[in-house]
Amino acid sequence: MSLYKYTIRRILQILPVLLGVFTLTFVMIHALPGNPVRIYLGVNPSQQLADELIRQYGFDQPLWKQYIDHMVRLLQFDLGESFMRKQPVSELMIERAGPTLLLMGTSYLIALPTALLLGVYAAARHNQFGDHVSRFFGLAGLSTPNFWLGLMLIFLFAYEYSYFPASGYVSPLEDPVAAARHLVLPIITLATAQTATLMRMTRSSMVEELSQDYIETARAYGLPERRILLRHAFRNALLPLITIVGLQLSFLMDGSVVVEQIFAIPGMGRLGYHGLLDQDYAVIIGLNVVFAVVFLVGVLLTDLAYAYIDPRIRYD
Numbered sequence: 001m002s003l004y005k006y007t008i009r010r011i012l013q014i015l016p017v018l019l020g021v022f023t024l025t026f027v028m029i030h031a032l033p034g035n036p037v038r039i040y041l042g043v044n045p046s047q048q049l050a051d052e053l054i055r056q057y058g059f060d061q062p063l064w065k066q067y068i069d070h071m072v073r074l075l076q077f078d079l080g081e082s083f084m085r086k087q088p089v090s091e092l093m094i095e096r097a098g099p100t101l102l103l104m105g106t107s108y109l110i111a112l113p114t115a116l117l118l119g120v121y122a123a124a125r126h127n128q129f130g131d132h133v134s135r136f137f138g139l140a141g142l143s144t145p146n147f148w149l150g151l152m153l154i155f156l157f158a159y160e161y162s163y164f165p166a167s168g169y170v171s172p173l174e175d176p177v178a179a180a181r182h183l184v185l186p187i188i189t190l191a192t193a194q195t196a197t198l199m200r201m202t203r204s205s206m207v208e209e210l211s212q213d214y215i216e217t218a219r220a221y222g223l224p225e226r227r228i229l230l231r232h233a234f235r236n237a238l239l240p241l242i243t244i245v246g247l248q249l250s251f252l253m254d255g256s257v258v259v260e261q262i263f264a265i266p267g268m269g270r271l272g273y274h275g276l277l278d279q280d281y282a283v284i285i286g287l288n289v290v291f292a293v294v295f296l297v298g299v300l301l302t303d304l305a306y307a308y309i310d311p312r313i314r315y316d
Contacts, residue, residue: 007304014296021292022074025285026067035059036083036279057083070285079289080282082275089286093268099169100267103259104252107187111194112245118195119202124229126207134199141196146255150189150262157185167264186263190255194248201244205237212236242305249298253291 037053054060058069073080079089122134158166165182172179209215210233218228257269264270268287275283 007300010300010303014293014300017296018289018292022071022285022289023067025288026070026281029279029281029284030063030066032279034279036281039278040084070282074285074289079286082280082283084275084278084280084283089282092271092283093286093290096266096268096271098171098267099265100256100260100269102172103183103186103190103265103267104256106183107191107194108248108252110187111191111198114191115195115198116202118199120206120229120234122199122203123206123210123233124225126210131203134203138196138200138203141192142200144192146189146193146258147262149192150185150259153185153189154262167262169263169265169267182263186259186265189262190252190259193255194252197248197251198241198244201241202237205240206233209233209237239306242302245302247299247302249295253294 035054037050037057037059040053041050058066061069070080079093081088082092085092118134118138122131125131154166157163164184168182170178170182206229210229215228215233218232219225253269256267257273259265260267260269261273271283272287274280275287
């Protein structure tokens, strides 16, 4: 099978997955007690007003009809309207996309090269002091929850020493310096677990490659150790790493929800958090579908990258 046909087949496979994501999200949020009208009107609402809003927004319709109506809108690339904010979900997401993309992108641009360098360094010094130190910090990074790390960073660097703001967001277009100061702590929080995961995977993959016979042959021919590490071992070690790099997109999106809430960043993750608290059906479904699309596209690009890294792979 050619790469072109494989790509088309994988794109078509995305469609039933998106249908499953939409269906599960729809069922789970409607299984929650109450509805957004009750939350919107507060304690002791007017029953007449509540009934009127329920009829107006179709919450009195059978679930199968609400499901079909929402699916039809999605097929028309309409994510619906937020009940709480009275805005189209697509507009809300566009407004909130900037902070989230900046946070996730910067975190990944820091985490990826740092993890690769530390992983190669640890593998080159297998079972030596540098390897032990790298593994210790990698395990610590994996074991530390995002929310706890974020709170500790706020306590230490915002309240104790006042080096950085505790919360908030400033657009880089308005004030680059203030934007950088507001993003330092959230980026460290989000990038720590990503760096630890990628570093440990890089180290494991590199250690395995460095134990192969072709590495010993290269050393016997007198090739420089740096060339052996970077040109031979690292290239072959990239294949399993690509899978992890693609899957890290989902962890970044999950982590952004927690980090944005802790640091009061007005991004898509915080929008989803408040949408869940408000039972804002359109917001929750829209965000889940969009996040699923981003994740599935990342997985698709990961699979296609296999062919570039390892030409031996065939798409049968």
